Amino acid sequence: MREMLEHTPGRIYLLVLLISIVLMAVLVFMGITDAPADGEPLLVFGWMEMPLVVGVVFVIVWLIAYLIYFIKYWPYR
Amino acid sequence: MVDLIALGVFSLIIILMAAYGYRISAKTAEDYMLGGRTIGLVVMFFFVLFAISSSWTFYGFPGHLYLHGPGYVFFIWGSVAGFAALYMFLGPRLWALAKINRFLSPVEALAERYESKALRVILAVTMLAFIVPYVGVQPLGVGRGFEALTGLPLWVGATYTAVLLVILVILGGMRIVAWVNIFLGTVYVTALLGSLFWVIAVVFPDGGVVQAAQQILANQPENLSTPGPLGTYSSVLVIGTFVVGLLAFTWPHVVIGAMTARDKTLFKWFPLLIFIFGGLFFYIIPYVWGSVVAPAVMPGVTDVAEADRIVQTIIQTVLPRWFGVFVLMGVIAAAVSTAAVQLMTSSIIVARDVIQGVFKPDANDAEITLWARLSVIAIVVLSLSVTVVVSLGLGDEAMALYLTDVSVPGFAQWGPALVGGLLWKRGTRQGAIAATLTGTIWLVLGLLITNDAGQRILLLDLHPVILTLFLNTVVYIVVSLLTEKPSEEIEDVFFTEVDDYLRSER
Numbered sequence: 001m002r003e004m005l006e007h008t009p010g011r012i013y014l015l016v017l018l019i020s021i022v023l024m025a026v027l028v029f030m031g032i033t034d035a036p037a038d039g040e041p042l043l044v045f046g047w048m049e050m051p052l053v054v055g056v057v058f059v060i061v062w063l064i065a066y067l068i069y070f071i072k073y074w075p076y077r
Numbered sequence: 078m079v080d081l082i083a084l085g086v087f088s089l090i091i092i093l094m095a096a097y098g099y100r101i102s103a104k105t106a107e108d109y110m111l112g113g114r115t116i117g118l119v120v121m122f123f124f125v126l127f128a129i130s131s132s133w134t135f136y137g138f139p140g141h142l143y144l145h146g147p148g149y150v151f152f153i154w155g156s157v158a159g160f161a162a163l164y165m166f167l168g169p170r171l172w173a174l175a176k177i178n179r180f181l182s183p184v185e186a187l188a189e190r191y192e193s194k195a196l197r198v199i200l201a202v203t204m205l206a207f208i209v210p211y212v213g214v215q216p217l218g219v220g221r222g223f224e225a226l227t228g229l230p231l232w233v234g235a236t237y238t239a240v241l242l243v244i245l246v247i248l249g250g251m252r253i254v255a256w257v258n259i260f261l262g263t264v265y266v267t268a269l270l271g272s273l274f275w276v277i278a279v280v281f282p283d284g285g286v287v288q289a290a291q292q293i294l295a296n297q298p299e300n301l302s303t304p305g306p307l308g309t310y311s312s313v314l315v316i317g318t319f320v321v322g323l324l325a326f327t328w329p330h331v332v333i334g335a336m337t338a339r340d341k342t343l344f345k346w347f348p349l350l351i352f353i354f355g356g357l358f359f360y361i362i363p364y365v366w367g368s369v370v371a372p373a374v375m376p377g378v379t380d381v382a383e384a385d386r387i388v389q390t391i392i393q394t395v396l397p398r399w400f401g402v403f404v405l406m407g408v409i410a411a412a413v414s415t416a417a418v419q420l421m422t423s424s425i426i427v428a429r430d431v432i433q434g435v436f437k438p439d440a441n442d443a444e445i446t447l448w449a450r451l452s453v454i455a456i457v458v459l460s461l462s463v464t465v466v467v468s469l470g471l472g473d474e475a476m477a478l479y480l481t482d483v484s485v486p487g488f489a490q491w492g493p494a495l496v497g498g499l500l501w502k503r504g505t506r507q508g509a510i511a512a513t514l515t516g517t518i519w520l521v522l523g524l525l526i527t528n529d530a531g532q533r534i535l536l537l538d539l540h541p542v543i544l545t546l547f548l549n550t551v552v553y554i555v556v557s558l559l560t561e562k563p564s565e566e567i568e569d570v571f572f573t574e575v576d577d578y579l580r581s582e583r
Binding site for chain 1: 147148150151153154157158161165166167169170284286287289290291294298299301302303304312315316319341344345346348349352353356357361364368369500572576579580
């Protein structure tokens with residue numbers, strides 16, 4: 001992590017990871033994983049509950065950020 | 078009879094692998110404890126994934142989802158991020174540091190970093206105190222599986238697992254524990270995924286998992302969102318659960334895995350496997366079991382222990398008996414793969430940090446290895462007390478909460494010293510000792526002291542890790558800044574040399 005903080009791509013990478021956590025927390029506090037007050041729980045593809053969808057999107061964001069940083073900018077070549 | 082023969086063959090494969098490992102091992106402490114630091118990417122992945130995917134993923138995790146709805150899955154999202162973070166951020170430095178200085182345990186590395194034998198003892202005792210009961214939960218899980226499938230008492234399955242563990246760890250050491258995890262992991266994934274597909278095909282032939290979800294939507298829609306049917310998972314608890322998962326980077330049996338790596342490129346590719354195979358595939362299987370399939374197939378269970386067994390109960394009810402035996406093998410595989418790594422880690426801490434670090438500083442390689450093997454037996458015997466406690470009706474059966482409420486907060490208490498020791502030059506011995514003691518003592522008292530309403534008043538009735546880790550971190554930073562900074566020699570050895578090594582090593 002020390003080495004990541006020493007160059008711009010590393011700092012951007014860490015920032016993306018941090019923002020993804022903050023955004024997820026904001027969405028949860030906004031009630032994205034709850035059922036609507038007057039409706040049924042939202043199911044993506046007919047079976048994926050929102051806590052699963054939110055988590056899968058979160059992992060995909062980390063995966064994409066990781067692929068870009070580690071393939072192009074990993075400091076220990 | 079066929080059940081016992083199948084389980085016998087399964088055990089024999091593990092024992093033969095352990096014996097083979099003993100034959101090819103270099104008979105050195107480094108070889109026994111860290112697999113000679115030769116573990117490659119694929120073996121490492123199975124090693125770590127199935128070190129953390131215990132029988133909890135078969136019982137506790139789906140059981141908790143079944144009772145409380147999908148909010149608990151945020152523990153998984155946190156864990157995936159935490160494990161990836163360990164290998165992205167801390168792993169390379171810990172690996173390089175241990176390789177350059179021939180450290181055999183992460184506790185040893187931190188004790189040298191902070192120049193403190195007292196810290197070595199504190200960290201060793203803390204880690205052992207929280208890891209040994211967790212080892213004990215694994216035989217308990219298998220005991221439950223035996224009980225449900227064969228009707229044999231709990232202790233039979235637990236003892237079977239304990240014996241298998243002792244043979245595997247004593248003979249095989251870390252290398253074979255890692256290799257066996259490939260076999261065990263394959264059995265477990267096949268059993269868990271195969272049973273899921275088969276049950277869905279039998280019970281929901283028309284619409285599969287969509288049909289199951291729609292059935293829950295019609296009858297118990299509160300099971301499909303937070304806060305869940307009992308109103309447990311508020312937004313605060315969901316995020317708290319995520320944070321608890323994030324602390325997976327402090328699990329000692331996972332941290333030590335980083336020290337066994339063959340080279341630094343492992344740390345480049347390892348997170349890819351965690352994200353794809355772990356986050357987007359493996360953990361989804363027990364999630365679908367506990368959150369969608371089980372509530373649709375068998376609704377109405379309210380007892381915690383019964384909920385923990387829900388997946389096995391459904392498999393035994395819906396599928397042929399022979400498949401139940403295969404699934405039990407999967408459960409044994411999950412339990413053994415985790416407990417073996419925990420046992421290895423515990424025995425290394427006992428032999429290297431307690432015996433050699435405190436009582437016998439001049440012990441040679443053969444003596445340390447012998448102590449490690451002896452401690453395996455002692456730890457297994459001690460951990461079986463968990464089964465005894467549950468058998469006598471004295472203990473709580475909720476496996477999910479043991480992991481997240483006791484073990485994880487306990488492991489987290491070395492987090493600030495670990496992260497600070499590897500990344501922050503200003504972290505001091507006094508800071509590490511004061512912080513670890515504060516967090517651990519507060520945690521233990523907090524878990525023990527409750528008011529009349531059963532609330533943990535010292536923990537402000539929050540999750541045990543929140544206040545304790547906050548205090549631990551604050552004390553670490555404040556005391557470190559108030560005390561004299563570490564010597565230049567420490568800075569050279571633990572930062573400059575590590576940086577140079579990581580940048581130059583091919």
